Structure formats: C-alpha cells, structure tokens
Amino acid sequence: MSRETGVITSVKYEAAGQNIEISLMDVKNYLVSGNASKISNQEVGMFLKLCEGQKLNPFLREAYLVKYGDQAAQMVVGKDTFTKRAEMNDNYKGAKAGIIVVNIKGDIEEREGTFYLKNKNREELVGGWARVHFKDGKEEVYHTVSFDEYNTGKSLWAGKPATMIRKVALVQALREAFPNALSQMYTAEEVGVDDELPIEPINPDEELRKNNQTSSNAISQGKGIDDRRRQRG
Secondary structure, X not given: OOOOOOOOOEEEEEEOOEEEEEXXXXXXXXXXXXXXXXXXXXXXXXXXXXXHHHOOXXXXXXXXXXXOOOOOOEEEEOXXXXXXXXXXXXOEEEEEEEEEEEOOOOOEEEEEOOOOOOOOOOOEEEEEEEEXXXXXXXXXXXXXXXXXXXXXXXXXXXXXXXXXXXXXXXXXXXXXXXXXXXXXXXXXXXXXXXXXXXOOOOOHHHHXXXXXXXXXXXXXXXXXXXXXXXXXX
C-alpha cells in the first residue's frame, strides 16, 4: 500500500495451493478488459483487495476488471469460479438449471437446458431457473430470475439470450446456497457486462517477454530505416 495515497499497489496471498503476487502494474498491463488507459489506481486497488479477500487468481481468469470509457470499473468473476467453489463443499450434491418460456400453447414452462423455439410468434423466453441440491437432505435452493431484468439486448444477450439467463439463475442459486464461499462475487451477466471476456490464462513473464521482443523488433526496424536513409543521403 502506498503511504502517500493509501491505495493498495500490490498483494501477496495463497489461492488453491499457489502463491499469488499481483502488482498494480500487472493489473493495468495484463488484467484489464476494455480500456486499460482509463482505469484508476483506486479501481485497481479495489480489485486487488477483492482478489486477495476472496482468494481469486485473476491470471487464471477467475476474476476480471472491466472498464469501458468513463464508466465505473466492474469487478466480476467467471461462472466456473462459482461451480468450482460449490464442488469444493462436501455437502454439494449438484445443480440443475434451465430457462422459463411461454410455450406455443401460451403456458409458462420451466425447461432444463437452453432450447426453445426462438422464431417469431413461436415461444417467448421470459426467465431462468436453477436448483441446488445438498447431500445431507437439506431443502434444495430454488431460484428464478426474470429475463427482462438482465437482458441488455446487446452482444451476447442478443445472440445467446437463453444461455445468458440460465447462467444468471445458476450463479445466483449457488451464491444463495453457499454464501460463505460466494458472497460479494458477481458474474458479468449479472452486472451488465455484455462483451465476451477472455478465458485464456495469463502468464505475466511470457507477456513481458513478448512485449520486450516487440520493442526490440521496433527498435531494429527503426535503426534499419535510419541506416537506409543515411545510405541514400
């Protein structure tokens, strides 16, 4: 933490048996989705605090810092983070999730998975549902969400609306079932991040090597241009 500003500039912690060390510049250089040049040190500090507190490894894409224009940065986690943490709980028996549609008969129907007749005047997607089951016989967690509350009509919501609303229902049911492990964590689908986020892991050392190589190539090319200019002069 910087003594002058009180902003967290680096964190060290253990997550899933790995020692994680992340600096402010690691986040700005490698871990921001969107416009990294617009991210503030305060937003990075909050992201570092989230990762440390929840034992998330952003290099494995367990957490994302998303910044678009002058809007406040969004800190989100991947759906796989929710399912993995649920599976680590000894009492977790599994989950099912799907969509809620108004079918061709005009009836409201819960359907497992994401299939529905999307063509105009066939079936209408109106929501998602999820159930989480426990091994000890505890009453299941049943959760539903309204499509209208989350649909942005953009990007993935426009192309894969059933997949998106099913994800929202599932992660919210898991968070309700395991609040100690999943509280204060939200997915991109829940907070209005429309774009598909990267899933490939980040290796900071490899990224630094690539950047250094790119810089070296640029310098070499510039030197070659200067040499040719001198020869022509």
